[in-house]
Amino acid sequence: MKLNQFSRITIPRQQQRQELETIRFISDKTMKLPPTALWVDLLGRAFPEARTPAMKQQLIAGLLATPEESVLEYITHADVTPTSFYLVALQLLGFEPGTDFDATKPLIEMKALGLPVHEKLQNTADLLECWYDLLVTQTPTGQPFIDVLATRGYFTPFYTLPATQKPVVFDGKSMPVFDPAKMIREVVYVEAPLDTDHDGQRDLLRVEIIRPAETAAGLQVPVVYTASPYNEGTNDQLGKRLTHNVDVPLKRRTPDHAPQPHAHPENTPLPAPRSVHATTKTAAASFTGEFAYTLNEYLLTRGFAVVYAAGIGTRDSAGLRTCGSAAETLAATSVIEWLGGKRTAFTDHAATTAIQAWWSNGNVAMTGKSYLGTLATACATTGVPNLKTIISEAAISNWYDYYRDGGLVIAPDGFPGEDADVLAAECFSRTKQAADFHRINPQFEEALQNISREMDREGGTYNAFWDARNYLNNLRNVTADIVMVHGLNDWNVKLRNVFNLWHGLKELPVKQKLILHQGQHIYINNFQSLDFSAMMNLWLTHKLYDVNNGAETALPTVLVQDNTQEETWHAVSDWDGTDCNKTTYFPTPDHTLATTPAAGQLSYTDHLTTTAFARYRTNIPGWMTDLLTDKQTAMTPNRLVFKTQPLDHDIFLEGQPQVTLPLATSLDHGLVSVMLVDYGEARRLNTIPTVLKRRGIEHGFHLREEDLVEFKLAKKKTPFKMITKGHRNLQNRTNLWQTDELVAGTTYPVTFALQPMFYRLKAGHQLGLVVYATDMGMTIRGNEQVTYTLDLTGAQLTVQSRPAI
The missing domain is CATH 2.60.120.260 (Galactose-binding domain-like)
Known part of the structure; x- marks a missing residue:
């Protein structure tokens, strides 16, 4: 097993002590204990599931301090040493003696696993540094030990902290001190400056919000926003019926010397905004479920509100799907503008009572993979205020490079015959509400025919339709810092999308990070060999909570997973740089x-x-x-x-x-x-990850579990x-x-x-x-x-x- 930890930062000793006090591992009382007694006290606190002192003693007694003695036996005649500390540390982290490591040489085994070791432990100050570093050390689940303790309930006593004392930051990252059982769930309808269904009214967009209960007490929090056209359901059967036949010959085209095409600007008159007759702080509806990205759920308990919006043409929203157009981008940015206090939302379709995002601190990040990451990229290229960063995974930067290549119609891997019209139809979830669909169906059919005609499936050349969906044209507008994640074996959203975005941003005054893994079209926040969630916590705590934690320098500029060795990642300075x-x-x-x-x-x-x-x-x-x-x-x-x-x-x-x-x-x-x-x-x-343990990783206390996975070498x-x-x-x-x-x-x-x-x-x-x-x-x-x-x-x-x- 080889662990790779990139979320670690350097914290001075004095600050470490202050942070250990903040998260209640030490106090004025325990600091008066001699080092060995303090060590035992710390061990007891590392078992948050134990409700009595006797149970803590029982669990401590199950730890070996030497190959022959338990901790409680050992401390009767010896003091804590680096050897005893790290033998116990390996067990706390979740490694098994005799299976994962040799109990006779714990320091060597720590180093072999790539875990930090302090070979000096002579006093309380040394012990606290060792303990601090242990808490931020990666475990076999890929999570830092402090996050594992969180899944076992360590931070539940912090739920009752006053809102004024939250968030709690440790090791540069926000800790899960917000009770997931008391999250506020509500629905609002953001008015976008669009009328894509041509009904004479601006499109209203359903927005689903999950925010900490502390916001009701006045705490303002940043927002992690995922724009997902899939969140309100998909029309899979309709998509199958519309899928194009690919068993057709290539057509000859009449030669021409056409100039480079440019998107046609939208000049349809826009209806006036709705009048506001009343305002409120209370939403009229809640919701019970969503297609949640587990990274968002992980962040939710750490003081980030989470927002989902499917956008125009989806269930309970107005408008039509347009597959990557400027209208879809504008719909997504309208939500960001509302979160920043610059746009109106209403409590329901009647649209008479307005509601503000009064609980938002105005700082927004976007997350998500594939179409979700694509919309994040699109929003970033508008320069919309309040969007501080995006984490775009397997994202399209130019729709031509998704459905076309070199003048040819090209299918995303595994989806022969899919095209822009098919995807627009699949995501048009207004079909899920029968009366609404009955009313809007003629406009939907007409819009679908327009997409089918303009995308020019017979030709395959770059035209105005595709230029309108080329976000690279607008890179000069980007002000948000960007984390890009992409699979080196992703033939759905092909690598040209992230490659061109990476190089197009180089001349701009924005920070960019790139992670290239060996997978296909997947998320990577449940991998054993990489502390991805902790890395993103570090990044977002800096970008959205303005914590000066060194995230921009701590995280590698480019992180590449090796294709010949398991669990191996390389930090490099560029992709296709001048040193090639x-x-x-x-x-x-x-x-x-x-x-x-x-x-x-x-x-x-x-x-x-x-x-x-x-x-x-x-x-x-x-x-x-x-x-x-x-x-x-x-x-x-x-x-x-x-x-x-x-x-x-x-x-x-x-x-x-x-x-x-x-x-x-x-x-x-x-x-x-x-x-x-x-x-x-x-x-x-393998390019498909192997499941190491079913439901082997938890993203928080009583939160969703996921399979723990890793890319493994094929057997043959x-x-x-x-x-x-x-x-x-x-x-x-x-x-x-x-x-x-x-x-x-x-x-x-x-x-x-x-x-x-x-x-x-x-x-x-x-x-x-x-x-x-x-x-x-x-x-x-x-x-x-x-x-x-x-x-x-x-x-x-x-x-x-x-x-x-």
Whole structure:
């Protein structure tokens, strides 16, 4: 087991003592005890579930202070030492003697686990420093020990503290001193400056609020806000009916020299805001459940109000879904403006009685994954006041890079045939209220048809529809600091989205952090090897409570999980930075990747037998295996494979690989797909986390439990792994919006970048370049009779790498 703790900060001894007093581990009375007696007293406080002194003694007696003696036996003849302290500490943290560590050498075992050790323990001051560091040390659940104690009820006596004494900060982080059983739940309706359903009234948005009871006593708290179009339900069956057929041929487009497209500004007159006839501090409705992100729940008991809003076109809200448009962004920012006191909300649809967010301190953060993180990113690019930071996980920064690539229609991984219109329909949860849907259905159908037409599924080029959904156009407006989290194996929201956002923010005066993990499209706040929740607590306590805790320097700028070792994370300064080396490889007639140019021609087809096509369209993993394997398969004629010589040392491949491929096609239209592949027998890290313990992690006292998970090495070796890939329509050689001529049999050089990567390629492995056409999992699948010819003269692959970390 290897633990990685990045939420630790340096606290001076005097401040440590003050904080230990604040959270009641020491007092004036206990500070008069000799060190060993104080140690035993501290141990007793580490069992908050014990309700009597006798029970505390019983639990302390279960701890070994030496391999042969319990703590109570040991203290009859010896004083606390580093060896006895850390043997007990390992047990308190949750490690088992004989299973997780050797009880005869606790200091060595602490260091092997990557846990902090003080080898000097001579007086009370030393003991308190050791104890403070123990409380903030990571446990086998990935949580700091103080958070584990919180799940066992340590902070329940703090629930009765006056509101004026909250929040309570320890180790730079807000502690869970707010009673989850007494949270106030309420619903308000924020009026947005929109009329997307064209009913002559501004759209009202349902907003669900969970806030600490102390806010009723005057405490103002910051807000963690998640904009989730899924929160009010989804139309899965409607989405299935609307899903597009992908088994169609690629269409030739008439060549043009279209200028770069720009979004059309919205100029529909906006209805006047509603009149306010009365004001109140009391909401008219509550709610019982929500699709909660467990990070939000963790933060809720630490003094952050949590707000959920599904946005326009969702159940109990007005408007229509528009899939990533400026209107969806404006709806989401309207909630932020209300939280900052700059917009009106009402208690109900009658919209006569206004209600303010009088309990908010005006500081807002946004959280969430996928569409949720996408809306957080969109809001940040407006520069909306009061939005101090976002934690965007697996977020889209440009919807073109989600549903399109290189002039081609591209599906998110696992969702062939989905597109912007399908997602808009799936999220239009106003269908859940029959009378409301009956009234609004004609407008919904018309809006859906407009989306279907404007997104141009037949073309795939970049147009005004996609430009309106490109948040990168507005990066100059960003004032919120940003934490980005993304999976290096996420082929749903592909890595270009986070890569372009990361680099686009570099010239702005905002703080940005990046965490790249080895998963797919997932959350990571329940992983064993990373203290993610504590890291975000440190960040948000600073950003929203203005605590000067050093979060901006303590958290790594870029944190990357290794793809070859379990539980291994690397802190680096940049992604695709100036310290990378460029290497250019050239495909050769003998299918190698050489460092000198070659000449010649090689051909491949893009047609399968009816049987093979039917098999692969329902078995994408099988298609991938047959595409990449050295064995003869139905895919062998449909691809070209080039490999380097085996590497003599490890390297980290980084950033966006670029290819130039001079290609000719036997038709007047065509596409090219490219994969970069790691060839070499190895046990590889799984991209789906392994469950270490069912319901093994709790996010607070009597709060939700989650499975404790970790990425583990596969049990069996595999001969290859795809690193990254990319696609291009051969009629989009110049750019994404111009349609180029394509004459059958004529060779055209095509240059494009693949999706970004960060990948350790091991010594002895080969870097492979695979060139093919139809991608069964992502592109349309015409299965046409077509032959492609690659002219090796001018063909090349350029990659960036850094020496292995």
